[in-house]
């Protein structure tokens with residue numbers, strides 16, 4: 001998928017959305033619009049804000065600074081297309097409860113859209129989906145569907161199937177993926193050979 005020559009819409013307001021914006025610009029996108037469901041933060045943070053409120057302030061990533069048009073308090077209602085090709089994204093404004101405000105619907109031209117609103121876990125279908133109920137899954141606090149395996153031997157409920165990294169712990173960081181990958185490799189070696197010299 002390349003964004004060159006395309007009108008791009010990025011749904012989401014986090015780091016992944018910024019990565020999508022920056023990559024789209026580098027590939028030569030004509031225009032990149034970012035949709036954030038949250039209200040536009042103030043230029044300066046409210047230092048008196050106390051828990052559970054967060055003292056946010058308007059931040060601009062280097063990718064956004066390359067020229068992304070940022071829309072705040074906007075929900076994505078529909079991806080509109082013709083002959084199987086995306087042509088527009090239907091949006092509307094939302095109130096403080098993120099409920100659509102009637103009569104505020106509008107369309108943004110789009111040839112390509114990225115949904116960057118959080119890691120949802122293991123996608124349905126695919127070879128993990130084929131394992132059905134045999135593979136124990138769990139939903140974590142972030143509503144991510146993850147494969148169940150412990151951090152000792154990384155074995156799943158399916159014989160000879162090990163899991164490590166994001167698929168096991170949900171959306172995380174490279175350092176955790178490296179750590180778990182190394183530990184899982186050790187466990188697999190031990191399983192296959194009866195003992196292992198690999199570090200934990």
Ligand SMILES: Cc1cc2nc3c(=O)[nH]c(=O)nc-3n(C[C@H](O)[C@H](O)[C@H](O)COP(=O)(O)OP(=O)(O)OC[C@H]3O[C@@H](n4cnc5c(N)ncnc54)[C@H](O)[C@@H]3O)c2cc1C
Nearest residue numbers: 015016019020126127164165166167171172173174175177
């Ligand atoms: C846009 C974005 C930006 C990020 N930025 C950062 C950052 O700045 N710093 C940071 O620490 N983390 C960042 N992360 C998170 C980080 O990328 C992940 O935590 C990390 O890559 C997880 O590693 P993993 O090996 O568990 O999974 P992945 O890196 O997702 O690797 C899984 C691999 O399995 C392959 N695969 C899937 N299905 C199959 C199959 N059936 N057969 C064979 N192969 C298959 C996939 O193609 C993929 O290569 C970012 C994530 C995203 C999406």
